[in-house]
Amino acid sequence: MLGRLSFPQPWLSLLLFSIWQLLADGVGGGSVVVGLILAWGIPQLTQSFWPERPAVFKAWRLPGYLLLVLWDIVIASFEVAWLIISPRRPEPMFISYPLQLDCPQAIAILASTISLTPGTVTADISDDHKILLIHALDTRTAEEVIEAIHNRYEKPLMEMFQ
Amino acid sequence: MTHWLLAPILIPLLGAILQIFVGYAPMPLRRVLAIITSALTLAAAIVLLNLAGDDTYRVYAMGNWQPPFGIVMVLDRLAAMMLVLTASLALLCHLFAIGGTDEGTRQFHSLFLFQLMGLNIAFLTGDLFNLFVAFEILLIASYGLLMHGSGSTRSTPGLHYVVLNLVGSSLFLISVGMIYSVTGTLNMADLAVKVPLVSGDQRFLVEAGGMLLLVVFALKAAVLPLTFWLPRAYASATAPVAAFFAIMTKVGIYGIIRVYPLVFGANAGEMANLGMNWLFPLALATLIMGVIGVMGAQTLRTLVTWQLVISVGTLLAPIALGSQKGLAAALFYLLSTTWTVGGLFLLIELVRSQRGSASDKIVMAPQIRHRTLLSSLFFFGAVSAAGLPPLSGFFGKLMILQSTTSGVEMAWLWGTILTGSFFTLIAYSRAGSVVFWRNIEGEIKNSTPVTPLLALSTGALIGMSVLMVALAGPISAYTSATAAQLLDTRGYIQTLQAPMVEEGS
């Protein structure tokens, strides 16, 4: 019974608690109480929906990664915007990206990151989780892109999840 | 404020909820619970009938909000009568259903009880939009019930029924919008106050809204040219459902009786008797269409579904003429025809179950078991349905005929009703003699025996027409008092002044 009272997914609970504070438009007495209740209760209900959690998850590395991605998103947007407006015809390319990550969560995060960052969209993940298919909007060589993604995103993720 | 007004709504609702909960419990338990619910509903309806007998209006303000702001339930004679009619029909159909028709899906009882609740709300509510909601409840439940049972024949007629009613619901909303946009109110009593005051160009909006509402009710009642969804839908439903649906067309008629004399009645100024000049010829045309349908029917079920159409025409004609006597007569006939047609639907199911592949087709077949019982019941049902003495259908028609005063309307009404009865008589005698008497050699395999429960519920519904003759005096007194109450709208308007429960009282 006691196990029931715990936070099965503490990070999730923390996230939810923060979300609640955002939603409730500010930290106040009432919102903290309700936020705590919900942050405890919702994971209880939903934990079974999230069965395959990574063995290792260094959450403290996440904010840095997120900031990095956020920054890249903004940059990416400018680049894409420029590309759209400029009269030059883009040179798109499908790139197969060999994955080194094996945790599905991590792969999903990587894929999302790729989708959100400069000129690339994750078009597909192979069934065996070994290859990402990436569509690059405008690139010269595939290696360039693979290199950039690997160094900039996959490595931090590997650190986070391994 | 008596809480009894809640009973016909809450009892079936709670029963339905219970049925969902016990959906996987053993069948006998669920049947007992379901029947108890139906029976309690009937009991509550009878209590309300007693209450309504003193000619006063009883108001139940939901949420203790003063009308016209909150939703009120209003009990008057008409509502009480409809409640008892519905509950009695429901109980008997329900009894028939637990004879085996309820098998197949676990949702039957809850859908059935939900429909009962929807009907009861529709009869009690004093709010136009709530009437819409009630219609939706009873419709959606009826859709579900219609599709109950196996076989692939019912999905197309069911689809027609559903789609048409959805369009009808849209029209309902449009007309509510039009009426609200001018009067700014939804309470029927308040509408009765405000509609006569509408003037100028706004009048046209209310008038158009009122006419659209009439179309909606006419669709529910299956008035020509909005009849055609009915026959196949009803003919394809399972027996207790079809029998219970006998009340469904009456809901449309109820809507007309409830709204038009009150809101667009004699006091409505420029809009007095809105739409009734349309309704009368259409009612007669409906009657004729029904008679043609009955004449052309090739199965017993089709025959009875068209009988339903006939009764709609017969009912609406005097209502459209608007006299108090006519209204009273229509109400009397409404009781009679609903029970009789319901009983006939059940009976036909019994016949079908005895005739193997011949089913209810009007063709020769080997002799059925229980022939005396079934054919006598059919005889009584047919006599009452065709409006021949000595059963209640005759009295209903007689009252309707008597309610007109001489004139063109009388000639039309009498001519149509009597000619209609004549052809109906031919059709019934043909159908009955072929189905029950015209036998060929052979034996029917896999006929299921008629259990006492089935026979009892069927017999009771058909027997209602005998009971109605025995109690014709009190019943007709009740219906004429009801008609008087309906036409005198002052009482209904008074419901606006109903006192609320005060703080701490």
Place this chain on the structure above:
Amino acid sequence: MNLFIEYIIAALLLLGAVFTLVGAIGLAVLPDFFTRLHGPTKATTVGVGAMALASMIWFANQPMGTGFVEILIMVFLLLTAPPSANMMAKAAMHMEVPKVGNTRGDPWGQ
């Protein structure tokens, strides 16, 4: 309200609107489905993000008080844009939607 804040809000708003527009232009003018996929996932998302930020700052300076719902809007947008893009790309690849002539590499359907 502080003029400086006003400038920031105005700038963010304009930025957001321009990005949204650019994303839409991309959607409209880019040559094939896969290239078009880039516009909305990035430009529009950022555009709306900028506007959400502007809104947050605006309301922070209004008497009715602050609010952070905008952050959540952004979070959800960022969270959901990739899988949508992924699903659409998968659908397009499956349906063998033609790609522009100068595309290198091949899509694969699963």
Place this chain on the structure above:
Amino acid sequence: MIAIVLKISIALVVIAALLNVYRLIVGPHAPDRVLAIDTLAINAIALIILLGITLNTRMYLEAALLIAVMGFVSTVAMAKYLKRGSVIE
């Protein structure tokens, strides 16, 4: 000033929406249309935010939130239909 900027912004977003609708109508393929409506939904978020600032009320922001939370579900459903046919299986 902000009032003018708001007007300009709304104008730009509306033009963006029109471009989306253009793509939606022109297609030429089903995924293009899905993409267009997905983008249109995001534009709607923008419009709601802009309207909120214009009217100086936060009452509509939750509507924007709702689009952000749920809008993609219909996109996903459509995309999955196009690819797999069966959306829930």
Place this chain on the structure above:
Amino acid sequence: MELVFALAIGALTAGGVYLLLRARTFPVVLGLTMLSYGVNLFLFASGRLATGSQPVLGTAAQYADPLPQALVLTAIVIGFAMTAFVVVLSLRNLADHGDDHVDGDPKKRTPTSKHARERRPL
């Protein structure tokens, strides 16, 4: 403004009605959906149009009529339930008859024109 609103309702109604009159279940479902959009907007209109006056106390100088909004909300939900039912019913119809035709006896269909065979991408 009112004209735009009225025209929009008109277009929704017209489109809905046209679709309702088509011979297959799918367009009929679409028609019902569209008609209900139109009807909801219409019911909403019965409380007149107002900008920035949401009926939440304390957030606006004046308030739009809340009652039609409540009614429309009810209507939307009911409409959804009904649409869902029709959709499923048409599936059932499809299962029973292998065809989503609803315009009378399938044997007596009007002859299909040559456009019927013409195919275009989705």
Place this chain on the structure above:
Amino acid sequence: MSLPLVVLLPFLGAMAAPLFAQGGRTAIAIASTVPALIALAALFPHWQTLADGGVVLYTYEWLPALGLSLSFRLDGLSLLFALLILVIGILIILYARYYLKPEENIGKFYGLLLCFMGSMLGIVLSSNLLLMMIFWEITSLVSFLLISFWTHKKGARRGARMALTVTGGGGLALLAGILIIGQIVGSYELDDVLAAGPIIKAHALYPVALTLVLLGAFTKSAQFPFHFWLPHAMQAPTPVSAYLHSATMVKAGIFLLARLYPALAGTEQWFYMVSFTGMATLLLGAYIAMFKHDLKGLLANSTISHLGLIVLLLGMGTELATVAALFHVINHATFKASLFMAAGIIDHETGTRDMRRINGLWRFMPHTATLAMVAAASMAGVPLLNGFLSKEMFFAESLALNLPGYWAWLPPIVATLAGIFAVAYSARFIHDVFFNGKPINLPIYPPHEPPRYMKIPVEILVFACLMVGMFPTISVGPLLYAASSATLGVPAPDYKLAVMHGLNLPLFMSFLAFFGGLLMYSQRKRFFAFHDRFREIDEKAIFEKVVFSLGLRANRFTAATENGSLQRYVMLLIVSALAVAFLPISEMGLFIGSNGLTPVDWPTATLGAVLIASALATAAMHRERFFALVLISVVGLLTALTFVRFSAPDLTMTQLSVEVVTVVLLMLALYYMPSWTPVESSRGRRVRDMGIALLAGSGMTIITLAILTQPFSSISEFFLANSKTGGGGNNVVNVILVDFRGFDTLGEISVLAIAALGIFAMLKNTTLTPPPGDGLGHAWARQSHPTMLKQIARPMLPMALMVSAFIFLRGHNLPGGGFIAGLITAVALILQYIASGFSWTEDRIAMRYHNMIALGLLFAVMTGAGSLAFGYPFLTSTFGYITWPVVGKFELASALVFDLGVYLAVVGATLMMLVSVGRISPHSAIRAIPSESSHDADTTTLTQRETE
């Protein structure tokens, strides 16, 4: 009291008789006789009153509103008929004892016979016309059942239906006639009606009423041109023919004419209609009777003829003619009933009724032959028999009729001619059956005399014939006098009932008839040859054909109108709506109200244009289903934006969430459907539909425009004013939903719940085969649950639930509430289904959707019912503010619990709908569904939920 008893007794007997069926024929016959005997006895005490010209009345109010009372009246006329009914009835009961076979359904027979007796007594004893009408129609119905007693005989069934159709139909005409009379007089009581004769006859509606009443009477009494049913009714067992179709029921029409004589007779219309009908019937019946080879056919047609005679007499309108008519009623009943019984005996003993085969029975059954011959002689009008007397009176009256010019010759000639025929067919009956050589090919040979007691009824009747014939004054004089006086309403005129009135013209006519008849019979071969040149008309076949073709036409008409085309029905509905709204709207015209138009801002206008364009495009592109679906979601999105634009945040949110669920649902459905709609409607029809659509659209535009520009005040002021103080919430829309109009909301979630249950039930056992690919040549992809979506869906669920909780909790004060929250939760869960699959998700949902729905409804109801405990009405809400330490001020409202119910119901219902559709996918079927078809409790699925 005795009068209602007289009517009631046979009915009681009818109910009791079947109980005696087990005891055999004798028991049931005795049991059936008892009520009749008691009834007969009950009549006797009144004789003195009647003989003095008095009337016995009994009245009991039944349905005063209807003018229908249980009032009975005994006077001479009704006594005459009542005696006929009872006496002949008793004889028939006795006779039938021997006629019926033991294995037949004697219970039914006697029951019906007594029913008939009762209703016939009802007709003659009713003092209320409506009451009489009721009994009148019962006799038709019972006659229907009796004619078809041998249901296996085709002829019997057809004859029965024909009889019912004609008499029942006539009854309806009669009903109309009576109602008109009732309207003229203002009462249906016989006394009032009879007294109001002059008023009736002067009334404008008199011809109508008369015609209708006569229609009733003529159909019942088988008058030309409605005579054809009677011969076919002879398919009935002979006791029935004797009783109903010769002695009593067919006399009901005559009784009616006599009964209403003071009220209706004495006008030219009466004279012409009644007497000419009677004349035609008299001749026609007599003529046909001559040529019938069937024994009962001959008798039936002779009955028609005699009925015509009586009608003719009544039509003449003179008082003496009326006396003659009544006299003939008695006479005809006695001799014809006995003849029928004799025919029945012959049929019984020989097995056939064909006179071409039955010959020379004198040798085999002299006793019966004697009786039959006497009766037949009476029918022929041989002196010293009762038939002669009334016929003589008839001849006299026919001479007395003062028709203008040469027309005056018509009645006597017709009368004589009919007399000739009557003698001829009577002679045929006697000679052909009892003499004329030897029997040919009898099924039963040799015939015997019937049982002793079977002949007794015949003997009694024949004896009566003789008695009346020889001693008329003693035997029937007083009764006839009483009856005549009662009929005429004044004391009957002087007349003499004597065997001989001396040598006069009537006697001469009788002689002429007698010898003419014999002559005719002797020359019968020629007449037969003449008659055979005409094709025999089989009325039954014609009737069947007419009914059949009517049915066929009706069926065709029905099939053509109710043709199963949904589109036609929808069109009719829409066109009806347009039609009724057209008039007021066209009167109003394009109307801009006093508020005028507000200025347009162009972004709204642009988006409005997009909305309009998408709506029209959806309609235009509907054949490409997926495209149409995308377009309609644009419409939905823009509708939501419209709500934002015009101050309805709650609506926006609801619209958006419903939109998502709808799209998913439609996608689910589209999987199984063709992705393409072929063009099926013709160009013309499309143009027509466009026209209708355009009309509908422009109508709505005009109305909306008119509405939007009108000034307006509504009950909403109250809601705004009381929302906070009375409902405890700032969001007025939400307070209306959960409080002011919470009942609507309860109904609404019920609708959702019912829809979900209905969908679940409907899809049970439904299997659908989806198309193998998308129709463009692509098979569906194999991969079902893409990694990326799956991974993103995981964190989405708790986050969305958080949002949902937020929207739920703030609903009362800010836009939001249970509905929207419920839909968000549902969508979040649907995402799980889409991303991770059906069974995966299903395993992780802790609660059955059924139970969730039920719980939601229960919450809502119980919250509402909670207020009952405090004496407040259902759904009365309450709220309060609690100040907790640290937490601060907290509002607690009962409406929140109500909203929780809404939330649960919405989640449960929405998911149940979508999941039910998802379940039919062949991919989902791998996992066993909780068995829905077995009826025993399925407890495993309840406990089997995995919680990881």
